[in-house]
Amino acid sequence: MGADAAASRVKMLLERHHVLQRLLLLLALTGTCMVIGDGVLTPAISVFSAVSGLELSMSEEQHKYVEVPAACLVLVALFALQHYGTHRVGFLFAPIVIAWLLCISVIGVYNIFHWNRHVYRALSPCYMYKFLKKTRRGGWMSLGGILLCITGSEAMFADLGHFSRLSIQIAFTCVVYPALILAYMGQAAYLSRHHIIESDYRIGFYVSVPEQIRWPVLGIAILAAVVGSQAVITGTFSIIKQCSALSCFPRVRIVHTSSEVHGQIYIPEINWMLMVLCLAVTVGLRDTKRLGNASGLAVIAVMLATTCLMSLVIVLCWHRSIFLAICFILFFGAIEALYFSASLIKFLEGAWVPIALSGIFMAIMYLWHYGTLKKYEFDIQNKVSIDWLLGLGPNLGIVRVRGIGLIHTELVSGIPAIFSHFVTNLPAFHQVLVFLCIKSVPVPYVRPEERFLVGRIGPEESRVYRCIARYGYRDVHKDDLEFEKDLVCSIAEFIRSGVSHPGSTAERSEKDDNRMAVVGAGIRLCEEDADPEDAAGPSGSKEIQSPVTARNKRVRFVVPESSDMDSSVKEELRELMEAREAGMAFIVGHSDVRAKSGSGFIKRLVIDVGYDFLRRNCRGPAFAVSIPHASTLEVGMVYDV
Numbered sequence: 001m002g003a004d005a006a007a008s009r010v011k012m013l014l015e016r017h018h019v020l021q022r023l024l025l026l027l028a029l030t031g032t033c034m035v036i037g038d039g040v041l042t043p044a045i046s047v048f049s050a051v052s053g054l055e056l057s058m059s060e061e062q063h064k065y066v067e068v069p070a071a072c073l074v075l076v077a078l079f080a081l082q083h084y085g086t087h088r089v090g091f092l093f094a095p096i097v098i099a100w101l102l103c104i105s106v107i108g109v110y111n112i113f114h115w116n117r118h119v120y121r122a123l124s125p126c127y128m129y130k131f132l133k134k135t136r137r138g139g140w141m142s143l144g145g146i147l148l149c150i151t152g153s154e155a156m157f158a159d160l161g162h163f164s165r166l167s168i169q170i171a172f173t174c175v176v177y178p179a180l181i182l183a184y185m186g187q188a189a190y191l192s193r194h195h196i197i198e199s200d201y202r203i204g205f206y207v208s209v210p211e212q213i214r215w216p217v218l219g220i221a222i223l224a225a226v227v228g229s230q231a232v233i234t235g236t237f238s239i240i241k242q243c244s245a246l247s248c249f250p251r252v253r254i255v256h257t258s259s260e261v262h263g264q265i266y267i268p269e270i271n272w273m274l275m276v277l278c279l280a281v282t283v284g285l286r287d288t289k290r291l292g293n294a295s296g297l298a299v300i301a302v303m304l305a306t307t308c309l310m311s312l313v314i315v316l317c318w319h320r321s322i323f324l325a326i327c328f329i330l331f332f333g334a335i336e337a338l339y340f341s342a343s344l345i346k347f348l349e350g351a352w353v354p355i356a357l358s359g360i361f362m363a364i365m366y367l368w369h370y371g372t373l374k375k376y377e378f379d380i381q382n383k384v385s386i387d388w389l390l391g392l393g394p395n396l397g398i399v400r401v402r403g404i405g406l407i408h409t410e411l412v413s414g415i416p417a418i419f420s421h422f423v424t425n426l427p428a429f430h431q432v433l434v435f436l437c438i439k440s441v442p443v444p445y446v447r448p449e450e451r452f453l454v455g456r457i458g459p460e461e462s463r464v465y466r467c468i469a470r471y472g473y474r475d476v477h478k479d480d481l482e483f484e485k486d487l488v489c490s491i492a493e494f495i496r497s498g499v500s501h502p503g504s505t506a507e508r509s510e511k512d513d514n515r516m517a518v519v520g521a522g523i524r525l526c527e528e529d530a531d532p533e534d535a536a537g538p539s540g541s542k543e544i545q546s547p548v549t550a551r552n553k554r555v556r557f558v559v560p561e562s563s564d565m566d567s568s569v570k571e572e573l574r575e576l577m578e579a580r581e582a583g584m585a586f587i588v589g590h591s592d593v594r595a596k597s598g599s600g601f602i603k604r605l606v607i608d609v610g611y612d613f614l615r616r617n618c619r620g621p622a623f624a625v626s627i628p629h630a631s632t633l634e635v636g637m638v639y640d641v
Helices: 002-016 018-057 060-080 086-115 117-123 125-135 137-149 153-161 165-193 211-245 268-285 288-316 322-344 352-381 386-390 417-425 480-497 567-582 601-617
Strands: 399-408 428-441 452-456 464-472 516-518 524-528 541-545 554-560 584-594 632-640
Touching: 002 018, 002 288, 018 060, 018 211, 018 268, 018 288, 018 352, 060 211, 060 268, 086 117, 086 165, 086 211, 117 165, 125 137, 137 288, 137 322, 211 268, 268 288, 268 352, 288 322, 288 352, 352 584, 352 601, 352 632, 399 567, 417 428, 417 584, 417 632, 428 480, 428 567, 452 480, 464 480, 480 567, 584 601
Parallel strands: 399 428, 399 584, 428 464, 584 632
Antiparallel strands: 452 464, 452 516, 524 554, 541 554
């Protein structure tokens, strides 16, 4: 009970103070931007350090002109293969990783027994204390370089999109961690006997590798660097997808490369952006040490932000005591703050790169989040009520024209302000109105009989409906004609099934207008060229036909023989047929967001310049169909936020 009360108090504290909410958002965005920056730096340092083995076979002057082009070629190939998806090349990952772990383990064991068998004593934490006590400031500054030993662990759980949590824990504990310990112990054993090396630039992993197997190890290292970079790139795709879903990142095209695993995605724009930035960092820094300083700062910043946010998860989600959360953040936060401060010392030696990258990404994310939030608040505040819609009629000069008006909206309840703007400037709308909302759901496919959620807005006489079309991430969107038929059939089935008749018209409330129902197959829609002679319906069924025949097509509904409908349902279906025969018009809103008059300079700069630039250069909202231009009516509206 105490833990629940503490969670309630923390939640109320965050809800009451907007400053704390902004600080929490800033912390989350900082960690997220550092993860994206890590997606740039990890492939660069992984591939660059892997190809650095070439330095042992040539002079110092020569290897500088070979390493960078070789690393760039590998990076271009790495990012060029991303569109195939992990499932296409994933069968190679396990053999490569196993070969690499086995390779460094064997080399580590060889170095331990060949150079210094007593190096295992370094596993004792007392040597760490003695080292820091003896070296003091120099030892503290060296912590920034030690971060490279744990680089990659911050992105380990990005693989949750591919594997289960238990499998990752077992693999890391039983295979990866022992292999790394043996590899570092082997290098320590080698260095304990080779304190003085002729050229400083040769200090590295490949120095401790026996010369006879150096070239095979180089090949395996490059392949392992590609696999390790793949995990970080996939994690970057995943976190950007989550940010886009939370309106914290501009809309991007997300391609799901697997029908079985939801986490396997590919984002073309982000992939090529990461490649350009990765090549720029590799060519610009040209040194493993500077790349290591940059990558180390990004890694420890991600861990520090995760620790701070994890303390809130302990209280708010796990409902544990505040004391436990404080102990958690003090223990882990103190260690990470020590490493973070050591990394900041090397700001001019490459550590400025992740700070610059995260600053750019944070500006983009904050601008998009702020502008989207203001636009959503405007939509909510200017949402049209049901009573206003029902009050529209001939007495106000409003005319209902024949046909179906399909209005795209991102709201799942209420009537968007764009419709009131449309009616105010053009006092007419169609005899049947459908407010359509397209939603993507995290499943591969949505069955056709479960695709449409249909509801009614206002009384039956208004002929106004709301429809939510749900698509899985592997669903193929139909063309406009097929989609129109499916939509009309779902509305007709909604009318026939009686779900739209919860009570009398006088008893209907706004709660009833928000009631939605999943409608499956039942009524079939037949469209054919106009024929003066009525065609006979299929056996075992009966038809509802429209007395009005269109010039080019004739519409009829084929309903099951067992259907028993009253006169009001038949009349509503007949009006829907007439509207379908008259045609369907797509009404699409085009909003222009502007800072309202009297706003400060910063707000006008953010909304009128920053957010407007992002909106004009990112992808528009996804529609279910390719809307035909001849049937499209675009309604422009200025949002003064």
